[in-house]
Amino acid sequence: MDLSIVIVNYKSRDKLLNCLKSIAGMTSPDIAYEVIVVDNASGDDLSGLMEVYPELQLIESPNNLGMGGGNNLGITAAQAPYVFILNPDTVIQGEVISVLFNYLKAHPTVGLVGPKLLYPDGSLQLSCSRFPSFFMPLLRRTFLGEYFKTARDRFTMTDFDHNSIKPVDWLMGSSLMFRKEIALADGSQFLPRFDERYFMYFEDIDLARQFWTNGFQVVYNPEAVIIHDHQRQSAKYPWYIAVIVDRSAWWHIQSWLNYFAKWGLRSHKNK
Numbered sequence: 001m002d003l004s005i006v007i008v009n010y011k012s013r014d015k016l017l018n019c020l021k022s023i024a025g026m027t028s029p030d031i032a033y034e035v036i037v038v039d040n041a042s043g044d045d046l047s048g049l050m051e052v053y054p055e056l057q058l059i060e061s062p063n064n065l066g067m068g069g070g071n072n073l074g075i076t077a078a079q080a081p082y083v084f085i086l087n088p089d090t091v092i093q094g095e096v097i098s099v100l101f102n103y104l105k106a107h108p109t110v111g112l113v114g115p116k117l118l119y120p121d122g123s124l125q126l127s128c129s130r131f132p133s134f135f136m137p138l139l140r141r142t143f144l145g146e147y148f149k150t151a152r153d154r155f156t157m158t159d160f161d162h163n164s165i166k167p168v169d170w171l172m173g174s175s176l177m178f179r180k181e182i183a184l185a186d187g188s189q190f191l192p193r194f195d196e197r198y199f200m201y202f203e204d205i206d207l208a209r210q211f212w213t214n215g216f217q218v219v220y221n222p223e224a225v226i227i228h229d230h231q232r233q234s235a236k237y238p239w240y241i242a243v244i245v246d247r248s249a250w251w252h253i254q255s256w257l258n259y260f261a262k263w264g265l266r267s268h269k270n271k
């Protein structure tokens with residue numbers, strides 16, 4: 001077994017089916033893989049999955065553990081030395097997994113790698129970013145961003161063409177590949193896991209920071225391309241309404257505070 005593909009489902013059954021179909025149709029003949037679906041107490045009826053994909057492993061969590069906790073369940077169950085985290089709203093094509101897997105194996109100083117992401121209409125999705133300053137979520141969610149466009153655009157790396165392989169601060173957590181266990185130079189083990197203090201949001205930023213802190217690069221590799229039907233749930237209402245009525249916005253705020261409580265207010269610089 002070379003690779004464990006972990007997918008966390010929460011009320012995304014139809015998209016999950018499309019994702020699984022795309023995995024079954026991919027071309028990665030030299031990679032032995034398993035697929036682990038973690039259902040985060042979604043209430044979706046996934047019983048029919050095993051009939052279509054008999055080798056699929058379905059883990060039904062009795063509670064909604066959030067994105068980080070759900071993925072950690074899958075990582076713990078993974079049998080392979082490499083893990084590929086996928087969101088259920090992704091569709092992979094061709095040799096995507098081979099490209100990422102072979103790149104990671106060939107570059108031992110790289111700990112985490114992710115692909116270029118496209119929206120379903122083929123337009124670019126900004127999936128790699130610089131680490132945020134404390135006020136960056138405010139600039140992205142409120143009218144203040146219009147007055148600080150340079151800082152906001154630097155965060156989302158709009159100055160980068162997104163067509164070349166590049167070390168980046170962090171990658172969107174919808175598709176991430178890494179080793180399940182990494183031996184460090186001092187003889188200790190680094191076990192990449194999502195920090196479960198983030199129920200949703202910032203867990204991907206935190207994971208990337210763990211890699212950088214342990215001396216491993218995070219790399220954006222556009223030679224692999226994935227379709228991601230991404231919906232920004234925390235931004236579906238204007239900010240002044242979201243903070244009152246939108247639970248996703250509250251999760252975002254809580255994770256924002258948790259992140260800076262853990263890592264401090266200074267924005268880490270890698271480059």
